[in-house]
Amino acid sequence: MRKSVAHNTIWLTxxxxxxxxxxxxxxxxxxxxxxxxxxxxxxxxxxxxxLFGIFADFGLTPVVIREVAKERDHSQFSPSVKTRLIxxxxxxxxxxxxxxxxxxxxxxxxxxxERTIMIVLAxxxxxxLDAIHVFAYGILRGVQNLRYEAIGMFGGQLLVxxxxxxxxxxxxxxxxxxxxxxxxxxxxxxxxxxxxxxxGIKIPFSYKIxxxxxxxxxxMAWPFAAAGILARGYAQIDVILLSxxxxxxxxxLYAVPSKIVFAFQFIPIALAAALYPAMSRAFVASRExxxxxxxxxxxxxMFLAIPLIVILLTMSPVIIKYVFGDAYxxxxxxxQILSISMLFGFIDFPIGSLLxxxxxxxxxxxxxxxTLVTNLGLNLLLIPRYGALGATxxxxxGQTVLFSTGLYFARNVIHWDVSVLLxxxxxxxxxxxxxxxxxxxxxxxxxxxxxxxxxxGQTLYLFAVLLGSLAGLGIVYIILIFVLRAITIAEVKTxxxxxxxxxx
Numbered sequence: 001m002r003k004s005v006a007h008n009t010i011w012l013t014x015x016x017x018x019x020x021x022x023x024x025x026x027x028x029x030x031x032x033x034x035x036x037x038x039x040x041x042x043x044x045x046x047x048x049x050x051l052f053g054i055f056a057d058f059g060l061t062p063v064v065i066r067e068v069a070k071e072r073d074h075s076q077f078s079p080s081v082k083t084r085l086i087x088x089x090x091x092x093x094x095x096x097x098x099x100x101x102x103x104x105x106x107x108x109x110x111x112x113x114e115r116t117i118m119i120v121l122a123x124x125x126x127x128x129l130d131a132i133h134v135f136a137y138g139i140l141r142g143v144q145n146l147r148y149e150a151i152g153m154f155g156g157q158l159l160v161x162x163x164x165x166x167x168x169x170x171x172x173x174x175x176x177x178x179x180x181x182x183x184x185x186x187x188x189x190x191x192x193x194x195x196x197x198x199x200g201i202k203i204p205f206s207y208k209i210x211x212x213x214x215x216x217x218x219x220m221a222w223p224f225a226a227a228g229i230l231a232r233g234y235a236q237i238d239v240i241l242l243s244x245x246x247x248x249x250x251x252x253l254y255a256v257p258s259k260i261v262f263a264f265q266f267i268p269i270a271l272a273a274a275l276y277p278a279m280s281r282a283f284v285a286s287r288e289x290x291x292x293x294x295x296x297x298x299x300x301x302m303f304l305a306i307p308l309i310v311i312l313l314t315m316s317p318v319i320i321k322y323v324f325g326d327a328y329x330x331x332x333x334x335x336q337i338l339s340i341s342m343l344f345g346f347i348d349f350p351i352g353s354l355l356x357x358x359x360x361x362x363x364x365x366x367x368x369x370x371t372l373v374t375n376l377g378l379n380l381l382l383i384p385r386y387g388a389l390g391a392t393x394x395x396x397x398g399q400t401v402l403f404s405t406g407l408y409f410a411r412n413v414i415h416w417d418v419s420v421l422l423x424x425x426x427x428x429x430x431x432x433x434x435x436x437x438x439x440x441x442x443x444x445x446x447x448x449x450x451x452x453x454x455x456x457g458q459t460l461y462l463f464a465v466l467l468g469s470l471a472g473l474g475i476v477y478i479i480l481i482f483v484l485r486a487i488t489i490a491e492v493k494t495x496x497x498x499x500x501x502x503x504x
Contacts (some may be wrong), residue, residue, distance in 0.1 A: 040252030059224030130187035136192030152191035236397025257335035312339035427486035
């Protein structure tokens with residue numbers, strides 16, 4: 001069993017990292033080739049349909065994962081689980097169609113121009129395919145086989161990059177770019193359904209069900225649906241409001257820093273997923289151990305967040321200019337401001353995992369609701385006056401509120417050793433400050449050298465120098481961390497052997 005979990009974690013984490021790298025490179029190419037406004041249109045259409053995509057699932061997939069995981073024989077389900085799978089499948093099919101129709105209908109209702117509506121229609125097709133493969137992969141997760149999901153997600157992303165890259169360098173058609181996404185999603189549908197079939201899992205669609213079966217399943221699904229709606233609303237509402245209040249150019253400028261910051265989210269997600277089993281066990285066995293796990297994980301995520309923030313604060317002019325192009329130079333200040341949210345964004349994940357582990361999911365949902373309301377209010381207030389800058393400020397405040405409310409709800413769950421956390425934070429910030437000073441000192445010469453490489457057409461060398469410079473700053477930070485003993489090598493070894501290896 002443990003070996004199976006370890007393999008699943010390795011496959012999924014490896015796939016997630018590879019996907020993030022491919023996705024980031026692909027988005028950089030899109031931004032450069034399409035320009036600001038067309039990139040804004042592309043990002044808006046995906047964000048708009050993604051908002052409706054959560055209704056296409058309505059919390060059914062987490063229920064399916066849980067129900068399938070209960071069964072010992074996955075080729076022959078018990079009557080209750082079989083009924084729930086059939087009801088889930090039928091409701092899923094209905095919700096997918098309703099969500100796609102609603103996405104296009106609301107786009108028309110909100111008064112978007114015809115071309116925008118047509119692209120929303122196209123991305124709704126992608127959303128429908130995504131909803132199908134998410135359901136299929138949910139079944140595979142229930143049987144504790146994440147290998148095929150990991151392969152499928154990476155393979156689908158690779159197909160999107162290859163086909164989309166061809167489109168970008170030949171026709172630059174947004175409709176064809178959406179077509180590339182559809183191919184990647186269709187690949188995942190085929191991959192997911194095929195491996196569900198190979199696992200011997202059969203879900204007969206023609207099966208008599210009652211209204212009570214539907215009601216019972218929806219009651220099980222609604223808490224997951226509520227959490228998903230809040231999370232998706234918080235993630236997408238700024239883009240939608242920007243498109244309506246300011247225009248697609250503002251969406252394009254805002255999308256670049258958002259993509260950069262979001263690209264690093266896999267770090268806290270992966271760590272929280274690895275530590276969640278340990279938190280759940282410690283809640284039963286030892287509150288002291290639970291406290292230690294939470295605070296150590298917060299320390300390590302802070303350790304990882306600070307250099308990223310420092311690099312984005314100091315090096316954003318060259319990152320934006322040479323990765324995305326001169327058209328996005330207005331995004332520099334947005335990236336610098338948004339990077340600050342990474343600190344609370346990272347260390348909030350252990351708080352959320354803690355509340356879930358101690359069966360206080362309702363408090364985590366409440367925290368997300370407060371954050372969504374705050375973010376929505378600030379966006380409505382700031383976007384009309386400041387455009388993309390207003391959305392950026394709202395995002396930073398929203399992330400701060402999410403962390404603060406979660407910390408407030410978790411204040412009595414464990415004992416917090418504030419002095420240790422503050423001591424580590426001060427030393428890490430001192431290391432980050434030293435790296436920031438070094439980066440600012442090197443920036444003029446680095447900029448001149450990169451400009452020379454750009455003018456002479458040495459693009460690959462330019463990217464190698466830029467990546468090497470960023471990596472060098474990261475190495476200096478790590479050295480300073482150990483010199484100042486914010487974290488020791490012995491602590492890192494203990495953390496990996498005690499909490500990571502034993503829980504994957």
